[in-house]
Amino acid sequence: MADDLIHAILNDGIINYSYENKFESKNKRPCPLLNLTIADRKSTRKFQFVWYSKYKWITGSQVRNKPYCFYCLLLRGDKTWSHEVMSNMKNFKRKAIKHAISERHLIYQEQFQLLEEQILKEHFLSNSLFKGTSIDVQNDLIACITDVVNTKIRNDLKSAKFVSIQADVTTHVSYKSQMSIILRYVVDKNIEERFIGFFDVSKDKSAVGLSNILLAEITNWNINDKIICQTYDGVAVMAGKQNGVQAIIKKSIQKPYLFTAMPIN
Ligand SMILES: [Zn+2]
Incomplete structure (x- = not known):
């Protein structure tokens, strides 16, 4: 599926994504309805679309039918939420909250917000066309x-x-x-x-x-x-x-x- 951004990123490997690509993707967080059943101790529930609003960092791939952390995926943060497929979907909400307050995620959340300034810094450091010295x-x-x-x-x-x-x-x-x-x-x-x-x-x-x-x-x-x-x-x-x-x-x-x-x- 050509329009599945998350699937495309995982296929290509995020290492091949330039800062410009990441910046372009910054405001395009995919929020597909996933066909997942979430089993907690007390109940069995389906993945809810409203969770994308509640957790601004969650994204998903319809092709892979998996949720991911958009910040960690783009910036190579917590692997569990970015590259490795979760072993199971049990206790999804508890895992999500634990991830949201983890130091590693919070660092990448901040970097995601500052993606533009990173881009500029990287651009000036690595761009071969504009060095500012010509x-x-x-x-x-x-x-x-x-x-x-x-x-x-x-x-x-x-x-x-x-x-x-x-x-x-x-x-x-x-x-x-x-x-x-x-x-x-x-x-x-x-x-x-x-x-x-x-x-x-x-x-x-x-x-x-x-x-x-x-x-x-x-x-x-x-x-x-x-x-x-x-x-x-x-x-x-x-x-x-x-x-x-x-x-x-x-x-x-x-x-x-x-x-x-x-x-x-
Ligand atoms: Zn994260």
Whole structure:
């Protein structure tokens, strides 16, 4: 019977089941009605379907017509309830309760609940495709994250009425000069401050060179009409009133109310 999961697992051997297979099976506990007669001292009763509700760990194979412990079966726990066929079905309820409170079963019950985290740990330890050390994979991941963050910023900027731009030039550990650019705006009454990137300015640190990058980013983020303030440090290339970055941006943006803020060095 192809749809008898328990029979299939026992046939294949659980050792051949990957963590992914186990995780897929986690929420598919088979609960077939078994044609079993349970003989206790006082009475003879049939296997009751309601026991699947009472004992969340019990599963069954219709082909084998046997009950098993789903946790112990998937995680190779107590053999009596997972691999070895019970010698007899006498005192079934007493055996079930004894198993349910046994230390071995409780350990596998906990592991079953945490099957997803196990899977993740195993995946990272054994997966040959994703080691997290590949430069290509790392760059792909960074590109994906950047895309998500940038989409969020673009959506915010659409609803923001005004935007302030802030820039500073620093030297990277590799001795490259880079300009960082930050946008500030208000969305839903909250002040947002977003870093939009480092830009290599090693080849041209002139006011014109830096301004070109800033203007390109202002256009890129489609905020030409929203810029009301620019903030830089006080060095001449940035702050120069005639030819500094702030002056060039002012002329280019052509906003009468555009002002410049510069922290005191
Ligand atoms: Zn068990």
